[in-house]
Amino acid sequence: xxxxxxxxxxxxxxxxxxxxxxxxxxxxxxxxxxxxxxxxxxxxxxxxxxxxxxxxxxxxxxxxxxxxxxxxxxxxxxxxxxxxxxxxxxxxxxxxxxxxxxxxxxxxxxxxxxxxxxxxxxxxxxxxxxxxxxxxxxxxxxxxxxxxxxxxxxxxxxxxxxxxxxxxxxxxxxxxxxxxxxxxxxxxxxxxxxxxxxxxxxxxxxxxxxxxxxxxxxxxxxxxxxxxxxxxxxxxxxxxxxxxxxxxxxxxxxxxxxxxxxxxxxxxxxxxxx
Amino acid sequence: xxxxxxxxxxxxxxxxxxxxxxxxxxxxxxxxxxxxxxxxxxxxxxxxxxxxxxxxxxxxxxxxxxxxxxxxxxxxxxxxxxxxxxxxxxxxxxxxxxxxxxxxxxxxxxxxxxxxxxxxxxxxxxxxxxxxxxxxxxxxxxxxxxxxxxxxxxxxxxxxxxxxxxxxxxxxxxxxxxxxxxxxxxxxxxxxxxxxxxxxxxxxxxxxxxxxxxxxxxxxxxxxxxxxxxxxxxxxxxxxxxxxxxxxxxxxxxxxxxxxxxxxxxxxxxxxxxxxxxxxxxxxxxxxxxxxxxxxxxxxxxxxxxxxxxxxxxxxxxxxxxxxxxxxxxxxxxxxxxxxxxxxxxxxxxxxxxxxxxxxxxxxxxxxxxxxxxxxxxxxxxxxxxxxxxxxxxxxxxxxxxxxxxxxxxxxxxxxxxxxxxxxxxxxxxxxxxxxxxxxxxxxxxxxxxxxxxxxxxxxxxxxxxxxxxxxxxxxxxxxxxxxxxxxxxxxxxxxxxxxxxxxxxxxxxxxxxxxxxxxxxxxxxxxxxxxxxxxxxxxxxxxxxxxxxxxxxxxxxxxxxxxxxxxxxxxxxxxxxxxxxxxxxxxxxxxxxxxxxxxxxxxxxxxxxxxxxxxxx
Numbered sequence: 059x060x061x062x063x064x065x066x067x068x069x070x071x072x073x074x075x076x077x078x079x080x081x082x083x084x085x086x087x088x089x090x091x092x093x094x095x096x097x098x099x100x101x102x103x104x105x106x107x108x109x110x111x112x113x114x115x116x117x118x119x120x121x122x123x124x125x126x127x128x129x130x131x132x133x134x135x136x137x138x139x140x141x142x143x144x145x146x147x148x149x150x151x152x153x154x155x156x157x158x159x160x161x162x163x164x165x166x167x168x169x170x171x172x173x174x175x176x177x178x179x180x181x182x183x184x185x186x187x188x189x190x191x192x193x194x195x196x197x198x199x200x201x202x203x204x205x206x207x208x209x210x211x212x213x214x215x216x217x218x219x220x221x222x223x224x225x226x227x228x229x230x231x232x233x234x235x236x237x238x239x240x241x242x243x244x245x246x247x248x249x250x251x252x253x254x255x256x257x258x259x260x261x262x263x264x265x266x267x268x269x270x271x272x273x274x275x276x277x278x279x280x281x282x283x284x285x286x287x288x289x290x291x292x293x294x295x296x297x298x299x300x301x302x303x304x305x306x307x308x309x310x311x312x313x314x315x316x317x318x319x320x321x322x323x324x325x326x327x328x329x330x331x332x
Numbered sequence: 333x334x335x336x337x338x339x340x341x342x343x344x345x346x347x348x349x350x351x352x353x354x355x356x357x358x359x360x361x362x363x364x365x366x367x368x369x370x371x372x373x374x375x376x377x378x379x380x381x382x383x384x385x386x387x388x389x390x391x392x393x394x395x396x397x398x399x400x401x402x403x404x405x406x407x408x409x410x411x412x413x414x415x416x417x418x419x420x421x422x423x424x425x426x427x428x429x430x431x432x433x434x435x436x437x438x439x440x441x442x443x444x445x446x447x448x449x450x451x452x453x454x455x456x457x458x459x460x461x462x463x464x465x466x467x468x469x470x471x472x473x474x475x476x477x478x479x480x481x482x483x484x485x486x487x488x489x490x491x492x493x494x495x496x497x498x499x500x501x502x503x504x505x506x507x508x509x510x511x512x513x514x515x516x517x518x519x520x521x522x523x524x525x526x527x528x529x530x531x532x533x534x535x536x537x538x539x540x541x542x543x544x545x546x547x548x549x550x551x552x553x554x555x556x557x558x559x560x561x562x563x564x565x566x567x568x569x570x571x572x573x574x575x576x577x578x579x580x581x582x583x584x585x586x587x588x589x590x591x592x593x594x595x596x597x598x599x600x601x602x603x604x605x606x607x608x609x610x611x612x613x614x615x616x617x618x619x620x621x622x623x624x625x626x627x628x629x630x631x632x633x634x635x636x637x638x639x640x641x642x643x644x645x646x647x648x649x650x651x652x653x654x655x656x657x658x659x660x661x662x663x664x665x666x667x668x669x670x671x672x673x674x675x676x677x678x679x680x681x682x683x684x685x686x687x688x689x690x691x692x693x694x695x696x697x698x699x700x701x702x703x704x705x706x707x708x709x710x711x712x713x714x715x716x717x718x719x720x721x722x723x724x725x726x727x728x729x730x731x732x733x734x735x736x737x738x739x740x741x742x743x744x745x746x747x748x749x750x751x752x753x754x755x756x757x758x759x760x761x762x763x764x765x766x767x768x769x770x771x772x773x774x775x776x777x778x779x780x781x782x783x784x785x786x787x788x789x790x791x792x793x794x795x796x797x798x799x800x801x802x803x804x805x806x807x808x809x810x811x812x813x814x815x816x817x818x819x820x821x822x823x824x825x826x827x828x829x830x831x832x833x834x835x836x837x838x839x840x841x842x843x844x845x846x847x848x849x850x851x852x853x854x855x856x857x858x859x860x861x862x863x864x865x866x867x868x869x870x871x872x873x874x875x876x877x878x879x880x881x882x883x884x885x886x887x888x889x890x891x892x893x894x895x896x897x898x899x900x901x902x903x904x905x906x907x908x909x910x911x912x913x914x915x916x917x918x919x920x921x922x923x924x925x926x927x928x929x930x931x932x933x934x935x936x937x938x939x940x941x942x943x944x945x946x947x948x949x950x
Contacts, residue, residue, distance in 0.1 A: 075902045088901040133375065140379060265390075269383045271428030271441050275371055277379075 059119040059215060061104040062174035063143070064165055065097040066125065067134040068185040082302040086153070093134050096180025099246050102266045104178050105142045107212055111256035118255045120144050122172060126151045126161055132282060139277040140269035146282040149290060157298040158186075162194035164290035169199060174236065175215065181206050181240040192240035202233045208244035211252040337401040339416065341393035342772035343458040344656035345385055348906055350450050351378065353706060356893065357886050358713045360446050363720050369444050371436075377447050384429050384451050388458035391420050396459040399600020400775050404541075406592050411540040411602040417462055421543040425495030429455065430466040438477065438489050445712040445719075449645055453705070456642070457649030460779045461600030465498060465538045467642055472499030472550050475635045476569065479620040483577070484569065488548055491579060498544040501635055502533040502551040502570075502606060509535075510792060512629075513562035517553040517608065519616065529553055529570055529616045530609035532590065535786070539604025540572065540589045546581060547572040550635070551608065551616060552628050559626070567628035568616030570608065586613035597778030636787060637740055641711060643787045644743035647751025647780065648704035654758035654776040655697040661762055661771070662690050684761075693761050696920075697754045699913040702886075703879035704747050710882060711739040734809035738801050739878075741793035745868075746875035748783030749790055755780045794867035797874070798851050810848060817841045817881050830887055830911070833918040837884060840877045840922050843929035847873060850932055861940055866932050873925045880914075880922040887914035 069077050070090040078085040093101075101123060108119030123138040124147040125131050135146035149164060169177060182189035196203030208228060209221035217235055221228045223242045233239070244250055248261040269277075287294055315321045325332045354360045354377065364372045395416045402414040424430055433448035434440020443451075455463040473492035476484055491497045508514040517531025529551060533539075540547060549570040558564030574582040590605035608614045618624050619631055662685040670686055673679035684690045714732040721728035755777035759766035766773045784790045802810050821838040825831055847870055854862045887910055894907035 078900070085900070087898060088903065133379075136375060137379060140383070268387050268423075268427055269379070270426060271380060271432055274376055274379050274383065275441055278373065278376065 059108055059176060059212070060172075060174045061108060061119065061121050061176045061178055062169060062172055063097070063100050063104050063121060063123045063138070064125070064161070064177070064179045064191065065101070065123050065134055065138060066094045066180075066183045066185075067091040067127065067131055068094045068183055071184065079303045079305050082304070084154075084303050091130075091134065093137060094180050094183040094185075096182060096184070096241060096243075098138075098180075098266050099241050099243065100178045100180050101138050101141060101143060103207075103210060103241055103245050103251050104176075105267070106251040106256070106262065107176075107210065107253040109142075109253065109255060111253070111260040111262060114142065117142075117144060118253075122147065122174065124149065124165070124168060126156055126164070126287070127153055135282055136277050137269065139280045139282070140274045141267055142273065143280075145280060147285055148282065149285050149287050151287040154300075155287075155294070155296070157296045158188050158190035159194055159297045160287075160291060160294060162191050162198055163293075164287060165191070165195050166198040167290040168285070169195070176218070176235060177201075177238045179238075179240050181242050192238050196238040199236075199238070201237050203238040203240075204231050204233045205240045206242045207239050208242050209250045209252075210239065210241075210245065212254050214254065337397050339394035339398050341389045341396075341458075342653070342657060343389055343393035343396065344653050344660070345454055345457060346652065346656065347381055347385060348903075349702060349705070350381060350453075352886070352890075352906070352910070353709045354446060354450070356889050357706065357882075358446060358709055360444055360713070360716070363444060363716055366720070368442060368719055369716075371441070372443060372447070377443075380432070380443075380447065381450060381454070383427075384454045387423075387427060387429070388454050391423055392455065392459040392462050395420055395462060395600070397772070397775065399459065399461045400597075400779075401599075403599040404592055404602040406589060409589055411542065411589060411592065411604065413465075413541050413543060413602065414600045417465075417541075417600065418543055420459075420462060421465065421495060424455075424466060430470060430495065431493045434470075434473075434493050435477075438473075438493050440493060445715040446709050449641070449708050449712040452642060452645045453649040453652070453708075456646040457653045459600070460646055460650055461598040463646075464598065464601045465541055465543055466495065467639075468501060468538050469493075469495070469497070469499035469544070469548075471635045471638050471642070472501060472548060474638055475550055475567070475631055476548075476619060478634055479567075479624065479631045480569075481621045484617070484619065484621075487575070487577060487579060488569065491546075492548060495544060497546040497548055497571075498538060498541060499548045500536050500538055500550065501632065501639070502536050502539075502549050503632065504535045505532060506534055510789060512552065513560070513565070515552055515554060515565060517551065519553040519555045519566060519568060521555070522615065525622070526615040526617055527553075527555070527568060528609060528612060529568060529614045530612065533606045533608070535593065536604045536606050537601055537786070539602060539606045540587075541602055545573075546575065549587065549606070549608075550619065550632070552632060553616070555625055562629045564626055565628035565632075566625050567619045567631045569619055570614065570616035574615070585615060586611050596781055597775070598782055639787045640740050640744040640793070641708070643783050644704070644745075644747030645708050647747035647749075647783045648701055648708065648754075649751075650776050650780045650783075651697070651704070651751040651754035651758075652701045654755045654773050654780075655694075655701050657772055658697065658758040658761040658766070659685075659694055661765070662694060665762075665765075684763075690761060693757050695913065695916050697757050697761075698909070699883065699917040699921075700750050700754050700879075702910070702913055703883050703917060704750055706882035706886060707739070707875070707879055708743050708747065710878075711736060711743050714739070730805070731812055734805055734812060737804060738797075738809045738813055741797040741801060741871060742875045742878060744787065745784070745790040745793040745871050746879070748780070749872075751783060752777065752780040790871075791864070791868055794871040795864065797871050798863060798867045802848055802851065814841060814845050817877065820881060820885060824884070824888055827888065827891075829891060830884060830914070833884055833887075833915055833922075836918050836922055837877070837880055840873075840880065840925040843926040844870075844874050844877050847929045847932050859935075861937065862935055865937065865939060869928050869932060873928045876921055876925050880918050883910075883914035883917050887911045 070092040073090040075088050104121040121143040122145045123143045126149045179192050204220035206223040207220045208223040211219040219232050221230050246265050399414040405412040431440040432443045432451050436442045469492050473489050476488045492499050503512050505515050519527040551568045551570045552565045554564050572587050574585045588607040590607045593603040665684050666681040667684050669679035670682050714735040717732040758773040824834045890907035890910035897904045
């Protein structure tokens with residue numbers, strides 16, 4: 059199976075340096091970048107589908123990772139190559155010259171060129187939280203889609219059984235390949251992904267795999283191609299216009315109530331929630 | 333019943349600081365991409381450190397408190413390591429972190445020593461006790477790689493570097509601790525060329541464990557008829573389980589675990605009494621074969637050098653996470669109001685970081701930790717230069733190797749001494765909370781105490797420095813060192829902001845040079861009794877000089893870099909921190925060097941003059 063995994067880097071939410079707003083614009087100086095966690099889960103899922111879990115070094119398919127951004131986003135791609143992806147593509151673009159629709163249209167052109175059996179991606183990026191690219195891409199390609207996957211079973215090369223995380227439980231759907239699947243948090247649980255090469259008794263370690271030292275050293279030698287955005291999308295105009303940014307207002311301090319009756323009174327008459 | 337412990341990670345490291353040392357101060361880029369580091373580039377170094385940091389926070393970090401609480405157990409004559417250690421060992425070797433500096437010929441990644449030292453910091457800082465098992469296996473394998481016969485290298489090295497087999501070093505005996513030359517373990521030659529080993533070794537770290545299928549002991553023993561003292565010691569390879577030439581495990585080798593020590597710290601590390609040849613069925617082979625009989629100490633020194641550097645790294649590794657934890661606490665814990673409102677009982681409570689003495693402790697820890705790290709990276713830098721120049725420029729090799737030799741006792745002693753003291757300051761920063769097991773610093777402090785004792789006590793290091801290293805190469809190594817400091821002083825004493833601090837460094841350099849001459853005079857004039865009394869003090873002086881120098885060197889670079897960074901950029905604060913730490917150390921610690929030189933000059937002998945009976949009448 060050949061799988062294309064679009065990745066995005068995001069500002070590391072755990073880092074002390076947060077995004078700042080400066081004159082209605084986002085200030086990204088000094089931010090530490092990391093791969094969007096949901097996209098990391100997508101890479102992990104793709105690797106599980108294209109290997110025998112008991113012998114992961116012998117690849118049983120191809121995983122191609124792709125990102126959109128300036129030269130330094132190649133670090134994100136190299137990191138994915140170090141965990142096991144086979145090949146990488148960087149679509150050269152400035153960070154602020156992109157929106158979900160443009161990325162989806164460019165990905166469509168890339169998919170037509172690469173002809174993967176499956177596009178796997180995170181359900182959303184944890185910066186903009188737009189949750190659009192997977193759905194738009196499926197529509198533009200005319201492919202079936204399964205979003206918020208918490209489990210994937212691959213029995214043959216023709217279809218996948220995807221457990222979708224929905225309100226109140228899991229909805230199992232069968233999608234015919236080629237398809238677009240976006241993944242949710244639970245996809246990296248030890249038994250969430252059942253690839254056809256891995257024996258059913260094999261349990262993965264919880265979460266995303268670590269890059270091994272030798273794989274980090276080998277990542278440099280794996281192919282990383284650069285593509286121009288304009289070569290993938292004839293119209294690079296953005297559909298989303300950013301008119302301004304502001305930080306959420308700081309929370310006001312609470313008050314202490316003296317008695318339960320006062321609390322009930324406030325909930326009734328001030329907050330009007332009971 | 334013991335309260336179940338939660339395996340949560342408390343480990344913190346500062347990668348920005350590591351990258352500063354590697355890429356800005358010691359410019360490791362200049363050796364990357366070139367022989368013997370062709371495979372390494374800046375990105376590989378950064379990714380590796382980031383990935384190891386991620387790994388230790390998820391794997392070894394959470395096991396630190398688990399190992400401390402559970403400790404090791406002796407069951408059926410075998411050591412059972414704490415829960416989770418086995419899996420961590422497996423993962424460590426699958427990832428390859430432990431063999432990062434090992435030659436690719438033996439399955440390693442051949443990284444620069446500077447990178448290896450920082451990977452070791454992450455491993456040891458996240459879990460000092462766990463990191464000892466792979467650390468000792470590595471050290472033992474190195475000895476076999478350097479001194480073993482081709483057959484021994486083939487059989488042992490890769491298996492030990494890959495974690496299939498563990499390893500230990502067995503020197504200490506009940507009667508032979510610091511006085512290793514009085515070791516009583518014997519070796520009797522057998523008809524097949526092997527030796528029958530008989531004796532008891534104590535304090536053997538990782539002396540047995542369940543992490544690997546075999547443990548290879550390197551045992552110092554005296555062959556029948558060999559001379560007394562260290563000259564008669566031979567180093568033997570003694571496997572726990574005998575193996576055939578292809579590595580297949582055979583029968584056990586009569587190596588028994590007599591007991592486990594109950595210790596103050598590093599409880600996850602099994603400290604064993606090992607009994608060799610209880611049933612006269614323990615065999616060993618001399619490292620390097622028959623012609624290496626009686627050369628055990630020289631061989632063991634190879635391992636001890638590696639181990640001593642590693643202990644210095646352990647010291648600041650644990651201290652660094654103690655500091656960063658204390659810093660986090662000091663930022664969050666609110667207590668008292670600002671001193672400017674001390675009369676106003678209703679003034680808002682402030683984080684304790686706002687109190688002057690807490691800030692002093694924080695900066696004191698920061699300066700020491702960063703200074704110690706710089707000292708260790710400098711040593712590793714010289715090791716890398718030795719490898720880069722090897723076979724091409726022998727003068728350069730001699731210079732850099734000389735600096736390595738000179739710095740080893742400093743890294744080991746000052747790293748372990750100050751590392752412990754930083755942990756103590758970290759507890760003080762927390763106040764009572766730091767004394768409880770709810771926070772990690774009390775464990776750090778207990779774990780760190782051993783560092784100044786094992787691998788040669790810090791006094792042994794000081795005697796190594798004053799007795800061997802100062803006079804090594806006719807004193808050329810010391811002269812080069814003092815010359816390097818003098819060059820820095822000459823180049824920067826006019827620095828706009830750091831100039832006065834650099835001048836103070838010049839004064840300390842003269843004091844250290846003068847004190848070295850004084851030591852020489854004591855040797856020559858037969859006043860030997862003064863030497864051990866002053867040795868620790870001299871080592872401390874020389875270490876403080878070196879640390880101040882390296883902090884100032886970093887500060888000069890940071891000043892220049894800061895001017896090019898936007899004030900809002902986090903690097904601006906980072907570089908400011910480098911400068912402030914250097915200023916703090918040079919203003920508050922460095923002046924002590926000249927004072928200590930005066931104390932040495934006073935030639936005080938009260939500790940010798942006092943009669944034994946006068947110490948106490950009980």
